[in-house]
Amino acid sequence: MESGTLTDSQAGLHPDDDLRTQILDAARHLMVSDGYSSLSMRRIARKIGYSATSIYLHFSGKDDLFYTLIDEGMERLNRYLEEASRVNASADNVLRAICNAFVEFGLTNPEYYEVMFVLHPDTGSRYPAPKYRKARRNIAIIASALEKGIAEERFVIGDVALTANTIWATLHGVVTLIIAQRIDKTLQRNRLVTGTIEIIIAGISNPNLKSS
Structure with a gap:
């Protein structure tokens, strides 16, 4: 690590914070554009380029x-x-x-x-x-x-x-x-x-x- 560069923990960030934000942003957009009933973990996963399993690590459903x-x-x-x-x-x-x-x-x-x-x-x-x-x-x-x-x-x-x-x-x-x-x-x-x-x-x- 270069001198003066902060790690996520030193900066007060959690490594999964960015993924959680991506999930919420994608879910919000899909809910508004397509409706709640059309929302699925698979659709969110496709939108952000992660597996559905990764989403379930943050949200139960x-x-x-x-x-x-x-x-x-x-x-x-x-x-x-x-x-x-x-x-x-x-x-x-x-x-x-x-x-x-x-x-x-x-x-x-x-x-x-x-x-x-x-x-x-x-x-x-x-x-x-x-x-x-x-x-x-x-x-x-x-x-x-x-x-x-x-x-x-x-x-x-x-x-x-x-x-x-x-x-x-x-x-x-x-x-x-x-x-x-x-x-x-x-x-x-x-x-x-x-x-x-x-x-x-x-x-x-x-x-x-x-x-x-």
């Missing part, structure tokens, strides 16, 4: 791959939302930042987004409870912004959990339509996103709050 991709996507989304939630601003602007971050994540990572929120296998094991609890952290970030707005008397909300999920569902609809290229061609994408977020905020804003 299709469900394991699918749920790992969802988990990775949720972690990525969480980073987007966490960063947005740290903005030093009033609750309405924090919520704007979070909503914009959600949309940005979906449009920047369309394959992850489809695996996380659109694909629905006809058969498969139940989504693991620990992973589901981790996924709910993203809804909790929206809920925290709503609670901040209530504390500031900027928002009037009866049910925070319901409102947080409704906001998520509304943003999901916008992202899904844009990814699928199903929005009205006469409507600019940025205008749709901004307009949707402003309608969300207007719907929960305190009508008695005087603008400063």
Whole structure:
């Protein structure tokens, strides 16, 4: 080994990390392009140039791959939302930042987004409870912004959990339509996103709050 060259272990890398990443990338692409039911370990193996046996050393089957991709996507989304939630601003602007971050994540990572929120296998094991609890952290970030707005008397909300999920569902609809290229061609994408977020905020804003 040449002087100054780091081994994988010295660099903090596992020798199998690259193969695992290749497997997940190939599985994600095949799921989105051909559907979950068409996915097989053999197809993934052909795509990355390894044997199916090599894939089984990392993943027990299709469900394991699918749920790992969802988990990775949720972690990525969480980073987007966490960063947005740290903005030093009033609750309405924090919520704007979070909503914009959600949309940005979906449009920047369309394959992850489809695996996380659109694909629905006809058969498969139940989504693991620990992973589901981790996924709910993203809804909790929206809920925290709503609670901040209530504390500031900027928002009037009866049910925070319901409102947080409704906001998520509304943003999901916008992202899904844009990814699928199903929005009205006469409507600019940025205008749709901004307009949707402003309608969300207007719907929960305190009508008695005087603008400063």
